[in-house]
Amino acid sequence: MVAKSVLFVYEGEKTETQVHEVFERHYFSSKQTSIKVAFGAEIYQLWKRMASEEYLDVLEVLKERALINHDEIAPLKRGDVSEIYLFFDYDGHTSLSCDEDLGSMLDYFNEETGPGKLYISYPMVEAVKHINAVNDFLDTVFNIPDGKSYKKLVNDETDYMHLSKIKKSELDYVVLQNCKKANYLVQGDRAPPEYQTVISRLSQGQIFRAQLEKHILRSNQVSVLSGFPLFTVEYFGQDALTALYHGR
Template sequence: MSSIILCVTEGEKTEVKVLERLQAEFLDKPIEIICFGTNIYQLYRKVKDEDIEFLITYEILQEISQERKGKRDDVLSQYSQIEIAEIYLFFDYDGHDNLSDKYPECIENMLDIFNNETENGKLYISYPMVEAFKHPVNKEEIYDISQGSKYKNYVSKICPEQLNKFINQPLNKRDWSNYFIEHMKAINFLVRNDFSYPSDYLYINKSFTQVGIYENQITKYIKPKNHILVLTPFALFLIEYLGETLFEEWAQLALTT
C-alpha cells in the first residue's frame, strides 16, 4: 500500500535536517530522503532528454540513490515503487551557477516536469538557496544573485540565533509556524503586492503555485535587477500538504504576531 513520502534534496545536511524537524512537528507520515548531492542544473541534465510521457521518476531516483550509496543508505532498496505515495523535490535556485547560463530554460522546464507529487513528483525551489528559511522577513527581502553562495554566511549573521542552532536545539511547531508565516506574507507580496498573511485559502491553490512564484521572480526581480526575493518553499509545502486546517491555524497565529 502506498504510504511513503519520498523527498529528494540537493544537499546532505541542512535540507535533510529541516525536513526531519518538520516531519516531527507537522507531518503524520514517514519520510524517506534521498540526497542528490548537487544542484538542479545537474538534475536537469539527467531528465531533459527524456520523453516526459514515459518518464519514471522512481527509476531516476534509484539511480541517484545507488550513486550516492556510502554517503547515505540506498533508501529505495527498502521499498517497491508502489509503496511511494508522493515525491517532493527540494532544490535551490542557484542562479549564480555557470550552468544557469547554459540551461536558461532549466527552472521553467523542471517546474513543468515535476508539478504533481503523485505523478512525476513536485518540485519546490528555495530562493536563493535552502538557507532562506533562516532569513528574517520584514517585507521585501532581496538578494543579489551575483553574490552566490556568500548568502550562507550572510544569512547566518542576520538570522535569529535559534535558527542557526536549530539542528542541536530543535524548534517547536509554534516557532516554525511563526517564521513560516512571514514567508507566506512574502509570497503574497510577490504575487499580489500585499505583505500580509493571505486571506483566502482557495487563492493558495490558484495563484501561489511554484510556476507563478518563479514567473513573478523573473519579471519583478531576476530580469530587471539580477536579484531575487528571498523565499523558503517549506512554508508553502506544509500549507499545500496539510491544507486548510494549517492555513487557518497560521491565520489565527498571524493575528497575534
C-alpha cells in the same frame, strides 16, 4: 496492505535534512512512512539527466546515483511511492543555472502523485531562516552573483541560528512570513493570503514567473523565499493555515 511511502528528494544532505527534521517534528505524524534522499547536485543536473532520455522517472534517476541510502531506494518501484516532493535551490549563481530549464521543470514537476512536485528556495535552502526582528522579511532580496556568500550572510543576520532548537511557535511564524511574502511577490499584497489564494495563485510556477519578472531580469536579484513553508500549507490544507493565523 503495505502502506505506501512518501519520497522527499533534496538537493543536499546536511542543511536540508535539518530543515526536514524540524518540520517533521512539529507538523508531521510519526505514523507517516517517509523516505528522504539527497540527490547531491543541483536541480539543473537532475533535469539534464531526465531530459536526456525523454523524461526518465525521477526514481530511476535516483537509483543510478551512489546515494547514502541507496539500499533503501534500490528495491522501490513507483507503485510503492504515493507522493514525491522535490526541494531544490534556485542556485542562479552557478554555471549550470538556466531560467528556461527551471521553468520547464516547474511545469513538469507539478503533481506529487505523478512525476513529483518541485519546490524552489530562493536563493537556496538557508532562506528558511533568513528572518530577523530588524529587517522586514517581505522586502528582503539577495544579489544572485553573490550566491557563494549567502550562507554567511544568513548566519550573520538570522534570529534562528540553530534550526534544531526552533520552537513550534517560531516555526509557525517562519511559515506565515513566507506565505505573506509569496503573496506580496506574486500579487503585490502584503497581507496573509487565504488558503484558496495559496492553492490557485501562489503555485511554484507563478512564484518563479514573478521572481523572473520583478527581480531576476530586472535587477539580477531574487526575493528571498523558502519552498518548505508553502509546501507545509499545501500539504496540510486550510485548517493548518487557519491555525497559523490564530496563533495556535
